[in-house]
Each structure stands twice: as structure tokens, then as C-alpha cells.
Amino acid sequence: MSVTLDLSSVSAHYGTTKVLEELSLSVKAGELVSLLGASGCGKTTTLRLVAGFLSPSGGTIRLGGEDLTRKPAHARNIGIVFQNYALFPHLTVEENVAFGLKQRRVEPAARRERALAMLERVGLAEFADRHPAALSGGQKQRVALARALVIDPPLLMFDEPLSNLDAKLRVDMRVEIRRLQQANNTTALYVTHDQEEAFSISDRVAIMNAGRIMQLDAPEVLYSRPANPFVARFVGFENLVRMRVAERMGETVLAEAEGGGRLHLSQQALGPIPDAFVLAARPEGLTVARQGEGIAARLGLRTYLGRAYQYRCETSAGELIANGPLSQPFEPGETVVLTPSLEQCCVLEG
Amino acid sequence: MATRIHPLLVAFAALVFFFLVGPLVIIVGAALSDTSFLTFPPQGLTLHWFSNIFEISAFRETMTTSFLLAFLGTSLSLLVGIPAAYALHRHRVTLPTWLSTVFVLPVLIPEIVFGFSLMKSATAAAGLPIFASLLIGHALLVLPYCVRVVSASLAAFDFSVEEAAVSLGSPPLKTFFTVVLPNIRAGAIAAFILAFITSLNDVSVSLFLTGPGISTLPIQLLAHMEQFFDPTIAAVSVLLMAVTVAVMAVVEATLGLSFLTK
Known part of the structure; x- marks a missing residue:
């Protein structure tokens, strides 16, 4: 019963x-x-x-x-x-x-x-x-x-x-x-x-x-x-970036991060995106790259996680945590771009 | 493994033991003396003074009073002390801290002041019978021991055990008797014994509360000494000591003395 x-x-x-x-x-x-x-x-x-x-x-x-x-x-x-x-x-x-x-x-x-x-x-x-x-x-x-x-x-x-x-x-x-x-x-x-x-x-x-x-x-x-x-922070989305939609192009949206940096986001992957929102990303959902589309950052402390390197990154949207491949270590102080992989991100009402 | 011990330390320790044990040995010796006055070392050996205690009716009567008083007073005190200690622990977050101090007041205040104020209130103002005011006096006198010793037991008790019992369907009062009390049993017994001995040996409070016809053994001892200076006094003292030692021995055998010092 x-x-x-x-x-x-x-x-x-x-x-x-x-x-x-x-x-x-x-x-x-x-x-x-x-x-x-x-x-x-x-x-x-x-x-x-x-x-x-x-x-x-x-x-x-x-x-x-x-x-x-x-x-x-x-x-x-x-x-x-x-x-x-x-x-x-x-x-x-x-x-x-x-x-x-x-x-x-x-x-x-x-x-x-x-x-x-x-x-x-x-x-x-x-x-x-x-x-x-x-x-x-x-x-x-x-x-x-x-x-x-x-x-x-x-x-x-x-x-x-x-x-x-x-x-x-x-x-x-x-x-x-x-x-x-x-x-x-x-x-x-x-x-x-x-x-x-x-x-x-x-x-x-x-x-x-x-x-x-x-x-x-x-x-x-x-x-x-x-x-x-x-809840996003609680379940490991350590990066929360405030964003605004700059332009809508059908399923794809061009969004601008709070401190600068533009991203093309697919509503197919993320669901409907409101005009103002917060992009939440786990550290493994934010990849460090030398160039490309993303949020500009200066690398800080690097830690070794076994499957990847993790970096503390200074950006104009505050400190973000991103991962980088083991095959290509970056040095602290380097200027890089952080690119979100959308399957590891989600959109929150801002 | 020979550790060198300074001779002065040996001497110091010996002195401490001498002063601790010496008077007791002298009393035992004096109680056995064949003379009609107190003396040490004893001259001749007799147990006459011990039997003499029981021949003097005042000693017989006060002994009964003292034991009855110690038993009833201690029981009464535990009846108040156990629930008080329980409440102080159970609600220690919400209760003011001074409240627990109230329960140890009788040992903080000089006993003679305590005895005197009891005489003024219980005997003089309220006009209670002598035995009743003695009973109240002794119950209050030993209350701090009851609350303290039971508290020590309760400090080791996990109150979620009580909640577990309640959640399984046992009403709160029943839970107290079937779950809480069995787990503080050792503390309650230890408290009873400490309180019993304290009550049995008390002079300062009883001095003010005894009256015509009713007295306690220690008070009778004083009264007797004022008139006679014979070895009966020593014999009574040895008897009181023996009772204390016997009670302690029972505790040691059943619970271990660690309960008293915990």
C-alpha cells in the first residue's frame, strides 16, 4: 500500500x-x-x-x-x-x-x-x-x-x-x-x-x-x-556568462557576451533563446583555442586533471574555467579564445 | 628501568599520605582503646565502645533518622534531579545558561548560610515539622550532585535515539522510561550513592534544622562529645567511615568507581 x-x-x-x-x-x-x-x-x-x-x-x-x-x-x-x-x-x-x-x-x-x-x-x-x-x-x-x-x-x-x-x-x-x-x-x-x-x-x-x-x-x-x-552552479555549470541576442538568423542566433565576444548559437542544440539570457557551461564545455570565434581570455593557473588540463581564465565577463587538450598545453599568460561546445552548455533565463 | 626519584619528592608524598591516612588510623585506634577517655595509641583492646553506641538510645534513634533521611532525601532529590538534568540537556539550545547554575547553588553557597536560610524559611517561617524541614534541607543539599552526575551520563546520550523510539511509535513519557532511563542508569546509581553519603555525613545543614526530639547521627556525635569525651565518639566515626567504604565497595564491584569521577 x-x-x-x-x-x-x-x-x-x-x-x-x-x-x-x-x-x-x-x-x-x-x-x-x-x-x-x-x-x-x-x-x-x-x-x-x-x-x-x-x-x-x-x-x-x-x-x-x-x-x-x-x-x-x-x-x-x-x-x-x-x-x-x-x-x-x-x-x-x-x-x-x-x-x-x-x-x-x-x-x-x-x-x-x-x-x-x-x-x-x-x-x-x-x-x-x-x-x-x-x-x-x-x-x-x-x-x-x-x-x-x-x-x-x-x-x-x-x-x-x-x-x-x-x-x-x-x-x-x-x-x-x-x-x-x-x-x-x-x-x-x-x-x-x-x-x-x-x-x-x-x-x-x-x-x-x-x-x-x-x-x-x-x-x-x-x-x-x-x-x-x-541549480546550474550546483550541478557543475561553473561558467555563467550573461549574453544578449544581437541578431537572429533563423535557427541560429548571433549573441554578444557581456564583456565582449560574439558567438553563433544554434537553437536546435540549445532550445529557444530569449533576447537576454545566461549561457551556462561546464569547464569541459568551454575549450581553449588559439583562434576562432569565442570569448577572449588571458590564461591563469593551469591544473592537470588526468584527462585534460584545466585553466582559470580572465575574461571581461569575469573568471571562467575552461579545459584544454593534453596534446597542446597552453602557458599561463597566453591570450586565447574560449569556445563553447553546445552539447555541454545550456541557456538560462537571464 | 630504574627511574631516579628525588628524595624530597618521596618525603613530600609520604607526608601527604601521612596526613590523609594518619587521622583515620588514629580514630580507629582510639575507638579500640580500653580506657574511658580518648587516647592514642590504644591501651588494651576492646570492642566495648562499638556495642556502647547501640546501648545509648540517642545514638540508636539518630542512626535510624540519619539513614531514613539519607534514603528519603536522596530519593526525593533524584526525583527532581533526573528530570531537571534531562530538561537542561534536551533543551540546552533554548534554555538560558544561568538555569543550570541554579541547580548547583547549594554547593556554591556556604553550607552554613544555606542551613541558616533554610531554618529561617522552612522551620521558622513555614512552620514545618522538624523531620519535614530536614528532609527538604537534605534533598536540596544533595541536588547538585544528582543533577551533575546524571548530566554527565546524559552528555554521552544521543537524543536521536529518543527520537528513533518516538518515530517507532513509543509515546514521549514511555520513551523516557524505556529508552532514556536505562541508558543513564549508571549515572543515576552513582548520583544516588554520592548523594546518600553526603546526606549521611552532613553537619552544617542539619545543625540548623534539627530540634527537640529529632537529630541526626553526626549532630548527636557533637552533642555527645560536649558531655563525654569517651571512645564512643571514635567508634561512631569509624562506623560512619565503614558505611561509606562499604557503599563505595558495592559501587566499585557493580559499576566501577570511574562513574563517580567521570
Whole structure:
């Protein structure tokens, strides 16, 4: 039984500081949505509001159509996996997993059976009688996952569940989390500051900043078609150049960069181009060349990336970051031209 | 691996130990003396003075009072102290910092001032019975120990564990008893013992609050000394020491003394 999670115009304050501003978000049944952003962007606050650990100063939170806003946390029936595992230190692994079932007055025998079956699913059946202190970080997080899943909650929430694990384990765990979430077809809300993690695990990702959702889309859309400069920067479009259309020639547009430099841009490659816009380019989408059409630049620091050289470039539109081929290194101080490769660029409303 | 130790350091350390342990040895010795006055080294050996404690009804009665008072006072103090320590930790971001200082006031203020002000308020102004004001006095006296020691346990407690329990369907109050309390159990026991000993051995606060018919063992000890200077006083002192040591030994055996120093 999958349900939807709906937040509409939810606001939150800490004292007089506003941490969430009229946030609206809808997670479809069986969908995994990530809240992605730097610390302080409001992602954890959002999760805590849904959990009931905080009360919103405005707006409503609905789960499967039922209004949760005034419901106490212990009555919400949401499985949560915490960053620091939050296992009960005084209980065994099995008792940890069975805790939620005990609250639901499940008979001891059935409780034990279900807890052990869940531990089996996360591969920890032989650790049932241990205490959490005797487990590794990865094992602890699997117990936490089992504990949240065993109550068969309509909604699962993850609060940076992998940030205390090492890199290899993080990848394994996120695959495991995704597999279990999909197998149970549970609606899930996942909080992280790690872009790779969010993109790899989610159906959709909400990129957050200063208490607002900047864009909510599938990872593929976020990565190739960011909706605004903030999201563009976030997903790696490090170069944002303000431009104006000088002349329209059918599908092709001749545009002028803010500090000078003219470019022919194809609307076939970039989509419709408004009169004033921002051209966003990843470093690998901006190539250094001796001559040709592009933005004039003076090369600064050169760094070696393995597959290419990367240059800090001074231009009249500010500092831009561009890549150059390994076969032809340029020296700092050289005057060059930066040419965008359009498949690595996108056009933003200016 | 012979490390050279300066002879002066040896002498200094020996002196420290002598002054720490010496008086206690003298008391034990004096309690065993066969004379009718306090003396050291003991002349002859007898356990008569220990049995004498129990023959003097004032000692019997005050001993009962003292133990009852220590037990009830400490329990009362924990009843207040555990929730207070919990609240101070749980809401430390929003609570003003001076609030935690309030709970240690009884040890910051000179005990004699504390005792006197309690006499003025509890006994004189409110007109409470002697035992009731003694109970309140002792509960307040040991409150700082309760709050502090329980706080130390709570500092190591991760409150997201509590949130996890709530999210799994356990109401907040139940969570406190089934999840929080078991994890601060060691601190609560340590606090109980420290507070119990403090209450049992207290003079300054009790001095002001005892009255006709009701007294505590340390106060009775003082009263007795004013009239008789016999080894019974030493025997009572040894008894109080023995109780303290016995309690400590129980803690050491069950929890380890590190709980007291943490």
C-alpha cells in the first residue's frame, strides 16, 4: 500500500529565524525523492517537520490524504533512518528491530519471527543477539534500516544515512537502500548533501537553498537542463556568462557576451533563446583555442586533471574555467579564445 | 628501568599520605582503646565502645533518622534531579545558561548560610515539622550532585535515539522510561550513592534544622562529645567511615568507581 506525501506552503521558524519559506513538495506513491543542498538549506528541517519532531509555523503536511500536521510524532507511523544510526544501546540487535513491533502490540513470538526475517533480509541474522556497540558502522546502519522497515511504514525517511560510512560502503549501502525501498514500493524522502548519492538513488531530486526548493526534477533533467543559475552552479555549470541576442538568423542566433565576444548559437542544440539570457557551461564545455570565434581570455593557473588540463581564465565577463587538450598545453599568460561546445552548455533565463 | 626519584619528592608524598591516612588510623585506634577517655595509641583492646553506641538510645534513634533521611532525601532529590538534568540537556539550545547554575547553588553557597536560610524559611517561617524541614534541607543539599552526575551520563546520550523510539511509535513519557532511563542508569546509581553519603555525613545543614526530639547521627556525635569525651565518639566515626567504604565497595564491584569521577 503506497501513499503520497504532500507538503503545501509549509513554513518553519527557529525563534525569529525563518528556515523554511512556504515550501511545497509532493512525493508520489512508491517514489524516492531526495532533498539535496548544503547544510542550513532547510532539508533536515523539512524531514523533522514531516517526522513531527518540529511543528511548522504554517502550512499542512499530508500523508496519503491524511493531515499529519497536528498529529504527535509517535502516532505518525513513519520509518526513519538517522545519520548516526540512533540504535538503542541497551537492547540487542533483535530487540532493536522488534522495538516498533512491540509498540504495535505484536505478540512476542510473531515479533521475534518478523525481526529475524528482516535481519535476514539485511544479512545480519547471525548478529541478532549482539548489542549495537559490537557492530561496525555499516552493520549498524543495516540494523537501523531493518528497524525502520519492519514496521512496514507507508513512508520511509533517511537523514544523511550514509555520511558516517566510508566511500566503498556508501555505494553498497545506497544500492541496498534503493533495492529495499523499491521491493517494498515504499514512498521515501531522502536527505543528503551528496549530489552523487542523491542522483544515483532518487526518482526525483529537490535542490534546496535558503529554505526554498530551487528545482525539483529527475536527476537527468537537473543535470542537463537546470532551471536557474543556482541549480546550474550546483550541478557543475561553473561558467555563467550573461549574453544578449544581437541578431537572429533563423535557427541560429548571433549573441554578444557581456564583456565582449560574439558567438553563433544554434537553437536546435540549445532550445529557444530569449533576447537576454545566461549561457551556462561546464569547464569541459568551454575549450581553449588559439583562434576562432569565442570569448577572449588571458590564461591563469593551469591544473592537470588526468584527462585534460584545466585553466582559470580572465575574461571581461569575469573568471571562467575552461579545459584544454593534453596534446597542446597552453602557458599561463597566453591570450586565447574560449569556445563553447553546445552539447555541454545550456541557456538560462537571464 | 630504574627511574631516579628525588628524595624530597618521596618525603613530600609520604607526608601527604601521612596526613590523609594518619587521622583515620588514629580514630580507629582510639575507638579500640580500653580506657574511658580518648587516647592514642590504644591501651588494651576492646570492642566495648562499638556495642556502647547501640546501648545509648540517642545514638540508636539518630542512626535510624540519619539513614531514613539519607534514603528519603536522596530519593526525593533524584526525583527532581533526573528530570531537571534531562530538561537542561534536551533543551540546552533554548534554555538560558544561568538555569543550570541554579541547580548547583547549594554547593556554591556556604553550607552554613544555606542551613541558616533554610531554618529561617522552612522551620521558622513555614512552620514545618522538624523531620519535614530536614528532609527538604537534605534533598536540596544533595541536588547538585544528582543533577551533575546524571548530566554527565546524559552528555554521552544521543537524543536521536529518543527520537528513533518516538518515530517507532513509543509515546514521549514511555520513551523516557524505556529508552532514556536505562541508558543513564549508571549515572543515576552513582548520583544516588554520592548523594546518600553526603546526606549521611552532613553537619552544617542539619545543625540548623534539627530540634527537640529529632537529630541526626553526626549532630548527636557533637552533642555527645560536649558531655563525654569517651571512645564512643571514635567508634561512631569509624562506623560512619565503614558505611561509606562499604557503599563505595558495592559501587566499585557493580559499576566501577570511574562513574563517580567521570
